[in-house]
Structure formats: structure tokens, C-alpha cells
Amino acid sequence: MSPKPHEYLAGVIRDGLCTRCGACVGLGAGHVTVPDREGDHLPRIGASLPEDLARRIVAGCSGREVPIPELEAAAFSGSPGADGYVGAPAPTPAPATDAAARDPYLGRVELLALAYSLDPDLRARGASGGILTTVLLWLLERGEIQGAVVTGMDPARPWRPRTYIATSPREIIEAAQSKYVITAVNEALPEMERFEGALAYVGLPCQVHSLRKLQRAGDPAVRQVRYVLGPYCGNTLHFSSIRSLLASHGLRDYRQIESLRFREGEWPGNLRLGLRSGATITLPKFHANYLIPFHIVRRCLLCTDLANELADIAGGDAWAPAYEERGKGFSIVLGRSARGVRCLRALEAAGRLRLLPLTTAEAIRMHSHGYDLKKRGAFIRMQFRRWRGQSVPDYGYQLGGFPLARYALEAVISALFALLGTRPARRALECVPPTWMGRLFVRLRTLWKRGTRRIKLHELHP
Template sequence: MVTTPEGRVRPLQKGEIAPDAWTQILATCPGINVTVDRGEDHDGGVDDLIWGHHHRIVLAHAGDTDLRFRSTSGGVLSALGSYLLRSRQVEFLLQVRASASEPMRSETILSRTVEEVISCAGVRYGPAAPLGAIREALDRRLPFAFIGKPCDVVGLRLLGRLDPRVGQYCKFALSLQCGGGPEFIKSRDLVRNLGLREEEVSLLRYRGFGNPGRTRIETHDGRAFELTYQEMWDDQSKWCSHSRCRICPDGIGESADVVVGDHWPGCEPSGEDAGFNSVMIRTSKGLQLMAAAAEAGDVRIAREIGLDEMSLHQPHQVTKKEEVWGRLAGLRAAKHLVPDVEGLRLREIASGQPRSKSMAAAKGARRRLRQGRFTEPPVREECK
């Protein structure tokens, strides 16, 4: 995996790939396969057309006040990771954090201590490839937990179908709700608009230290700059999301044990607050984890959440679920490659919508295709 001049993390083929390796790539790549797979956990729970299978939905936050304050919102993912290490249920967590040497970029880490887990607190609005270290994690033959995006969890589950070590050693798959990953140009343009170069930046914190907190940029020579959440995200034309993310049918982590999201009406914060997460518990294993973490005080559960409230607080997830069948149909009609989707109810959801909505989504996808948004320069040898 290399970083292109455009700031995208992409695979670079360095030699001949054997047929059996191609078979594994085609079977496990979450870019071309999106499925619902919760491992061996199939007990109980309820199903919803939009939100999928789940056991329980709660409003919660980290029990540690400092962790809650510094995290992206309520800090539940970091709190669950900390609990798993302290209770010795896992030996490490596979996750990402800001790179120590290039703070505008992300790096994968195997967190072995609570302090390392806390260092990963905070969202990374840019390319990250936590599964780049999955073989290293599996080769250790120790119990671990995984924290990543929904597509990362799908890739992990697909690998588990071919490599039994995934089910044997990865004890929990935890996910954030994802609205689409911004390309690196979002961060690059942010610092350039402040008159900075990447090599001058010593800190880039997108959120946290409050909820939602301010984006903060610091330089090696002591300067500091801050932007509000609204200044960063109100202009949707500058979100710089990957085009693949715009046809993603699973931003809500249907294959995870636990998936965590922001919780503001309309998903738009009106000011700073103490920080809460909506937490969808999708498996019985995740249910046991949340209960144990709450009993230990690592997580505090405020109240239950209903599906109507989830839809109110994450309306973009509902809209995408309703439109993605049309988006994929538009690309398919244009003879463009689209992912194989299994178990995500897309046709059923689309059939309940006005036909005009799916037609508009299909036309929008084809327009982006004509604009070249679904193609990019080939990966070159000089990429690092």
C-alpha cells in the first residue's frame, strides 16, 4: 500500500501476482464486495429495513471524563478498547492514529496499553488502511480487537472466510458510523489556505477536546490555528469524499459487533456539549461487551434510543440507504464496475421509495462518472 501524489492510499503491484492470490484479492476486497457478516454470532436481535440487525441502541459516553472530553464525541470506542485491555480479554487493538512523523496522515498501530489506545482517540478525516497490518496481527496468534470503518470490518469478515485465524484471534470488531472518508486533499487544502506547508505542521486535530471541538493545526515554530466544526464542514462541496464512498451501501457498520456514531439532531451540532455517542449493538457478543464495560465504569449508558431517533440524528445515513440502489444502477447501466452487494436489502429499500428518487440518484451517479470522478491516475512506482 502506497500514498499517491493525490494523497490516496492505493495498492502498488510490484511483481507478478499468482492466480490463487488474485482469487483471494477478489474474494476479500471490500471495495468490490459488500456483505453483512457478523462472524459466528447469529443469536437474537431484531431487524430493520434501514438500520439492519441489532440487539440494542443506547446513548452512551466514556466513563473517564478526560477521555470523553478529548475524544471525537463521547469516546465510547476508546473506552471499549481500554476496557478490553484492562480486563485482559485481548492483548492488543489494531487501529489507526495520527502519524508521529507526518501528523497530517494516519498510521496503523497495535495498541498494547491504555495509553496507546487513548493516543488514537479522535477521528481521522483522511485515508487510513488499518487492515494493512492484519497479517502482522494474525501472525502474533494472540487475542486482539479491531477498530475501523465499516468497510474495514467487511474486509476483515471476508478474510475470515478464508483464514480461520480471524475468527480464532480477532475477538471483537468495532466500528464507527461513516459518512464517507475524505481524500487527503481536504487536509492539504486546509493547511494551504492557512499559508502552511505539510512539513511545517506538528499537529492536525480534526475534532475532540470538546464536542464537536475545534479543528486545530499547530506548527513546529509555535503557531496555532483553529476552525469551528461549521467552518470545516458546512460547505458540502468541499467535503472531498472518495467517489467510492458515495456508492457505499454500508456506512452504518452492519458487520460490526458494536458501531458508534455522533448524536446531534440532523447530525449538525448547534454548539459544544459534553459529548455523547449513539451505540448500535449488533451482536450478542457486543451486547455482553457493552454490559461488562458499563459495569466496570469504562462506559456510561445514559438511556435507550429508538430507531426514529437514530434516523433523526443520522439523516444522511437514511438518505444514502434509500438512494444507493439507484446510484449503483446508474453506474451499472453505463457499464461501469460496481461492487457486489449481499444482504443489505437495497432493492427492497428502493422499492419503497418514489421511482423518481432512484432515477435522480442514477442520473447523479452517471453525471459523476462523465466528470471523471470514478477514475484516477494509475499508481506509479515513485509513490511512497
């Protein structure tokens, strides 16, 4: 017998499966709250939550059940070249596609390219090539959407991300760049439901999972969404990461933060904190990776979606030494639906976006370490949890048959994540200069990339 909706939701939270996508808060009409946004950011399901709302939330919860193949078929109407969902613009004949196939790492691919915005200002402001911002601006300009669900920083609490519906180019541009701390984008669902006009939506993979589940369920909150855009996502961090960085500089009060940017300056950019005192703390992007094992949201370790597999358009960093050395900003971009491809090709034809050829093998190599984490590591970690009698998310597909050595390595990595996430480890970290830790993590990343360079497709199949 399936659990009652309240029990289901309580179970997701109790079992550590909550992704913090925000759907329960958004749909909970005040009965679901987040008591500690600068802490664990976990929702609290009020006993007063009416049964019908609880059911609606379960239908859109990305914590436990995310049947990727089913959701993908529904989102893209099953066959490459077609678009799904009632309310979407009428499908036009599919344009010539570049790949029209499903790749076990990349997901469904109709267009795959190395890309960057041809507007130097947007390219510089974006996290990588400024692709997502360029697409949103184009859609707004052409009247295909009237609003874009984006995540900027909260002017009132500048240390906190804030999701809102942007209706002007300025508001879209202000939301550019990645936010690497928890963003509960789907808390904006009521605003989306009230919005009059077509929307584009930008969300992390777990947030998009929730959105696609709600679309499948025909929920009115997502009826206006015409385009789904999404960054790649390796993981997200607790706000404690920022507190920790402050503490490493002898500062305790995060309310002294006046501005927080995660990818400031030339690509790959810097984590930069501006303080009320006028001081700034800056750490190169790759150095800031040292915060990951100490402050990662542990649910991210059970996520198998790096490349935002259910987004019409997905974008990541083009991590390859040749591009990293050049700076400026390079993205990898994937069009997964006919409407996504149409949009990217139109931007290319209008001279707004550069799309350069990229093979599947190159695209996988750029993120070999990320795929190792998500397409091997996550499945092994889920197996470890099953062996311990703990519940795991169900993504509707299973990968396995990895070499024994990979299981052994994962046991070590998992033990390290468990150890480094403890309070004493975090405290100890704050005694070490971030630049030392940063340099160490740059080396570790290089080794990991080198070690997974030959990541092979056949190892993904039992």
C-alpha cells in the first residue's frame, strides 16, 4: 500500500532525499516552511497541510521518484524532433538535427555545440559563455515569452539567492551567473501560476525534475512554461560554505556581506564576497571547489543527472584546457527538443550566438570527472545505501556492473565525504588558508579528470 501523502513527504525529508527544489514550499500555501534558510534549508511540512495540497506536492516532489525515461518521453513527445505538452507552441516541422539520439551520459541530444554569446558584455557577465542569458533575452525580445523564471541575488539579503519572474532585459541580465548555494527555485510556483503570459524557466536538474513531474500531472502552476533551460549541475552547497570562507578570514557575521558573486571576472571567474567594511574576499573558481566535500548538500551525491537531461536547452562549462587557457567564456550547449534547437539555430543565424562543432566524445571528456561522480559514483552510493537498508531515489533506470576497484574507490570517497562533512572537520578547515586548500583541490581535479579521461560507455551497462 502506498503511503499517505503526508507520510510520503515526511519520509522524503527523514530519509535525506529532499533536493530542496522548493516545490513543497511553493505549493504548500503557507503550510510548508523553511525554518533555517542559512542552515540545513530543509522544509517543514505542517500538520495542517490539506490532503489535496499534499497530493499535489507529492506529484511534483523530486526527492524519491523521478522516472527520467518516462518524463523525457513526455517532455519531448518520445520521438526526436517533436515537442510535448499541451500549452506549448504548435510544433513546426523539425529542423535538421545534428545528432537526434540519446546518449547515456548527455541524455537526449538533438544539437550539441561549443558555444558562446556574441555579445561580449553578456559573455563576460555569464557564468561561462552567457548562453542561457542570451537565449532568455531573445525569447523575451521576440515575444515568445513574457517572463523568465530566473535566480539572482536578493537585494535585501545580498548573501541569499532569490528566484523571481524577470519581465525586462535588465532583470534577466541581473540574474546571470551561477549560484552555488541552495536555491529553491520552485518556491516561485505560485507566482508562476498567477503570471499572465508565457514563461521560460531556468532550473537545476532536480528543480527541472520537479517541474517536468508537475507538467506531466497537468498542474496549473506550470501551465505557462514554454521553455525549460538548465545549467549542468555537479552539486550544490549549503550556505555554511560561505560562512566557512568568512570564518577562514576571521569573520563570523554573514550579515556583513554586501555582495556575493560566484563567477565574477574573466571565465572561469572568481567567488567574490564584498563586505560592508569595503573589504573583499576573492577566490578563483577552481580554488573554491575545496568547499565542496565539506559543505555539499548530501542529496546531490545521489543525483544521476549532470547535464540537465530534461531541459529543452542545457548549458555547462566547456572544461577543456584549450578553452580554459583562453578565458573569455566557453559553454557546452545541448538542444534537446525541436523548440530548443530552433531557438539556438535562430540565434546563430541572427549573429547572436556562436555555435561550433563538438563531438559527443569531446563533450563527455570535458566532464569525465562529473560523469564519474554521477553515472558511476551515484549508482554505487545508492547501492551502499540499499545494503544498509536505507532508501534511495528511483530514477527509473539503473546502471551497474562497474569494476570492483570502482566500488572500493567509492567506499573511500564516501567515507571522506562523511568525515569532511562533520563539524570538527569543517572547523579544522577554517584554520587552513583557503588559497592552500584551493591549490590542493586544483591538483586533485586535474588528477580526477586525467584518471577518468577514458571513461567508457560500456562500463555504464551491466
